[in-house]
Amino acid sequence: MTDLGALQRGTAEPGGPRSPEPDVRAAAPADGPAPTARRGAADPVKALLHHHRELCERAVDPLEIAAGLEAHGMTDRTAARFRHRDVFSLAEELYARVPRDGAPGPSTAAAVPGARADWVVLTLLPGALCVASLVALRLTHGQTRLLAAAAGALAVALALRAALRRGPLCTGDHAPTAPRRPGTASWTGWLVGHALLGDGLLGTAISGGPDGLPTGAAEGDWPLTAAPLLALVLACAPAAWTAHLFSVRARRRLASSRGLEDFAASVRPVLLGAFALFLCALGALVTLSAALLDEPSAHPRVLALGALLLLARLLTIHGFTHAPRVVLAATALAQAAALATVFAARLPGCAPLAVPVDALATAWGPAAPSTLTCGAAALVLLIHASRRLTRASAHTPAHPHPKENPT
Numbered sequence: 001m002t003d004l005g006a007l008q009r010g011t012a013e014p015g016g017p018r019s020p021e022p023d024v025r026a027a028a029p030a031d032g033p034a035p036t037a038r039r040g041a042a043d044p045v046k047a048l049l050h051h052h053r054e055l056c057e058r059a060v061d062p063l064e065i066a067a068g069l070e071a072h073g074m075t076d077r078t079a080a081r082f083r084h085r086d087v088f089s090l091a092e093e094l095y096a097r098v099p100r101d102g103a104p105g106p107s108t109a110a111a112v113p114g115a116r117a118d119w120v121v122l123t124l125l126p127g128a129l130c131v132a133s134l135v136a137l138r139l140t141h142g143q144t145r146l147l148a149a150a151a152g153a154l155a156v157a158l159a160l161r162a163a164l165r166r167g168p169l170c171t172g173d174h175a176p177t178a179p180r181r182p183g184t185a186s187w188t189g190w191l192v193g194h195a196l197l198g199d200g201l202l203g204t205a206i207s208g209g210p211d212g213l214p215t216g217a218a219e220g221d222w223p224l225t226a227a228p229l230l231a232l233v234l235a236c237a238p239a240a241w242t243a244h245l246f247s248v249r250a251r252r253r254l255a256s257s258r259g260l261e262d263f264a265a266s267v268r269p270v271l272l273g274a275f276a277l278f279l280c281a282l283g284a285l286v287t288l289s290a291a292l293l294d295e296p297s298a299h300p301r302v303l304a305l306g307a308l309l310l311l312a313r314l315l316t317i318h319g320f321t322h323a324p325r326v327v328l329a330a331t332a333l334a335q336a337a338a339l340a341t342v343f344a345a346r347l348p349g350c351a352p353l354a355v356p357v358d359a360l361a362t363a364w365g366p367a368a369p370s371t372l373t374c375g376a377a378a379l380v381l382l383i384h385a386s387r388r389l390t391r392a393s394a395h396t397p398a399h400p401h402p403k404e405n406p407t
Helices: 004-008 044-051 053-058 062-071 076-080 087-097 117-139 142-165 184-207 226-234 236-256 260-293 299-317 322-344 351-364 368-388
Strands: none
Touching: 044 053, 044 087, 053 062, 053 087, 062 087, 062 236, 076 087, 117 142, 117 226, 117 236, 142 236, 184 226, 184 299, 184 322, 184 351, 184 368, 226 236, 226 260, 226 299, 236 260, 236 299, 260 299, 260 368, 299 322, 299 368, 322 351, 322 368, 351 368
16 A cells, blocks of 8 residues: 555655656645646646645645635536546545644534533523513603613613624634624614614605604604514524524535535535524514514515525625625615605605605505515525535635635
8 A cells, every 4th residue: 555655755655666746836826726737747636735735734624625625616527637536535635645743533524513501592682682671661651661672772782792692693603714894784783673663664654744654653653563673583593593403414414425516415405494494483483473562463574584684694604794795785775765765755856766665565565665675685695595505615614715706
């Protein structure tokens, strides 16, 4: 059997002929594309090992090398030029060629931390505080009610912040080197605030004057619906469990797959199943919230917004931040534009501006514009996630994720 150390030095076993050295000077820079095997090279893998030596040396499992190679653009077809049937087989040889001080440890690429009490409690805390805040609003009046609303909003916001910093919804659990860019939180806040106030404001603007109230509303009341907000906050717990389930299943598929296409085909149903499971849980929470607060059910718009927020978070925690930021911003701006056109239509000569929104709201209700925008955005992110989250590099936390292509 050929000694692996001798293979790395480009020699055969003692006494055997020395194999010719490949020209590694032709290898691309460290941040460029992976080198390809030259025709006639005796050892085409050696140049690739030289090019990705840092990745191979710090890897604790061949799966990490496979994910890193895929992140650099290598496919199973490219691996065939290095005399291997797929990227996984090529990664095993690269891993074996790198000298190590001790024996390789157990496979960690497919390991996922189990459920811990801290993040379980943190994901349940926002819903509990939201319920307590709504109860306080029902029992108070006047200035005391205003103070209770402010305190409740602050408590829920801090609880959500804590829940997103620990557990499966945290970027550190899955992508510790993923870039963190500002902007997503503000657009998410707008979308949640619009679910609480926007539809009522749009209905008021369509049915009354600039500051008129809907028929039957008391003077000073603000048209808000708390059931969608309660359902979304309660959904923090099923979102965390869904993200955890997806990570566990995906990394198990990573350990058992023997090719990138095989892995993508096996993970895609897992992603869709986890997504459907979350929607079922969210639908039950919407029904429960509407019953507790004695409000009309708003399943379509809450399901659309919940699906959008879950997909955006899944992509973010796995290192793909560009698409969620752009899609959330576009959705928030579209909802703001719908409100703006209704109010701008009151200006002389601007009545046609509100025709599309007015027709949509008249046919399907004031929630139709927000449901349509969130649903379309969620569909875009679902298609994007089915491509990005089925890559092996999205499920290996030991190496940096590649920069996401904005196009």
